């Protein structure tokens with residue numbers, strides 16, 4: 236039963252988690268407003284409560300579409316890299332290498348590096364995923380995306396990049412790429428996600444950033460030296476894939492060991508409780 240609009244005698248009027256009193260108590264109930272005939276007033280369509288439903292639906296659709304993609308890696312990089320740039324060939328090689336190592340490839344579904352990684356994945360016969368974003372200048376998905384989900388909201392889309400990937404491979408890019416890279420690093424640094432591999436490809440492009448992080452950020456205490464260990468820099472696409480595979484295997488093994496340890500501790504605690512139970516007296520046949 237809905238608890239929308241429940242009068243609480245002497246105490247106000249409850250609408251879900253909201254309690255209303257005095258002048259805040261509405262003169263109609265939520266059901267009355269829902270069932271009222273069509274109105275010319277369509278402001279509600281553009282209001283925040285309705286927006287929340289759309290946000291919720293993006294999570295539901297995204298989780299539904301991606302739940303069964305299996306092991307995957309997210310690949311980020313510039314939307315502006317042209318197909319004849321050497322970075323594009325790197326992206327193709329990364330996409331192909333990931334598929335050969337048994338991973339699906341997730342990108343932002345757009346042009347440039349994203350298209351390169353999707354092309355490599357699709358041509359290698361793997362799962363090529365694009366998580367698109369609605370932008371004022373409509374771009375559409377690159378032709379190499381085989382499973383596409385389009386998002387209105389950056390934050391819902393970014394959740395998918397993290398939730399369904401076992402690692403990030405980042406090629407040269409601009410603000411969008413930095414945003415994705417630093418979000419991943421922040422999530423790992425703050426233990427919001429289990430550590431996962433973050434690999435930068437292209438030392439000529441990324442070395443300057445790493446030098447600045449080391450010199451400016453570490454020197455002024457903005458990050459700790461260990462934080463830089465979260466990033467691996469390589470030039471070879473195969474090395475990028477190998478790092479994700481190896482680090483991923485190590486992390487999975489560590490996680491499985493932790494689960495086994497927790498289960499063993501639980502079993503031991505249960506056994507000890509059982510032993511104490513036997514001392515107190517035999518269990519009845521019904522187990523009651």
Ligand SMILES: CC(C)=CCNc1ncnc2c1ncn2[C@@H]1O[C@H](COP(=O)(O)O)[C@@H](O)[C@H]1O
Pocket residue numbers: 310311312313314315342343344345346349367368370374407408409410411412413415
């Ligand atoms: C040419 C152009 C700006 C196209 C925009 N079309 C886009 N389509 C999909 N994802 C995008 C797009 N632009 C930025 N992104 C996201 O931001 C990253 C690239 O941003 P940037 O070009 O490095 O800063 C990508 O990894 C992607 O996830």
